[in-house]
Amino acid sequence: MNEREIDVPGPTLEELRRRLTKFAAARRWEPFHTPKNLAAALTVEAAELLEIFQWLTPEQASAVMADPDRAHRVRDEVADVLAYLLQFCTAVGVDPLTALAAKIERNELRFPVPGAVGDVNPEDVS
Template sequence: MQRRLAEFAAARDWGRYHTPKNLAAALSVEAGELVEIFQWLTPEESARVMERPESAQRVEDEVADVLSYLLQFCEVLGVDVLKALAAKIERNEKRFPTTGTGHSMK
């Protein structure tokens, strides 16, 4: 996917705009658009957001946008996203040992 995104951007000469700063800002904007979908929903409504085709499509589009900008950001900076995620999970496993209470990851 990273290669496909890089090729897509290169074919449109967007590389000059894909600086770490710009990609981080775009990622933040897209994450905000994802949050916006849930902004005024109750916890129960938010749990059912994928039941309605219109809201499900919006969620999927924003998730795709967030992931797209994150992958492009990693490409530009040379971050191996899966290696970084694995290392973070390992650190969190040490930081938050199993207690049986099901704490969420920070």
């Protein structure tokens, strides 16, 4: 069964964040979970995700999830990236959902929909 077909709500980001915090605390990893170390780990995991797609054509990249072994690797790397991002956010006191919502709002203002009211097409100006 495809994971998208499962109609069960997953855990919330807050639940996952708390679980990661408990996981690290139980192993006494907190001294190592500094913003710098977590940002570095996040970068490494993002690079590992990129590595899966590195030399693929656009068509091959689009089909990666159809290959069970590659799909498993993608899911694992996405999980690693998200885990380190949530741990980083905890370390620096950033709510990732609030940060994303604010960024989307800024981008909506910065990049208006083409043809929206107030947009001027240079070809229409005489």
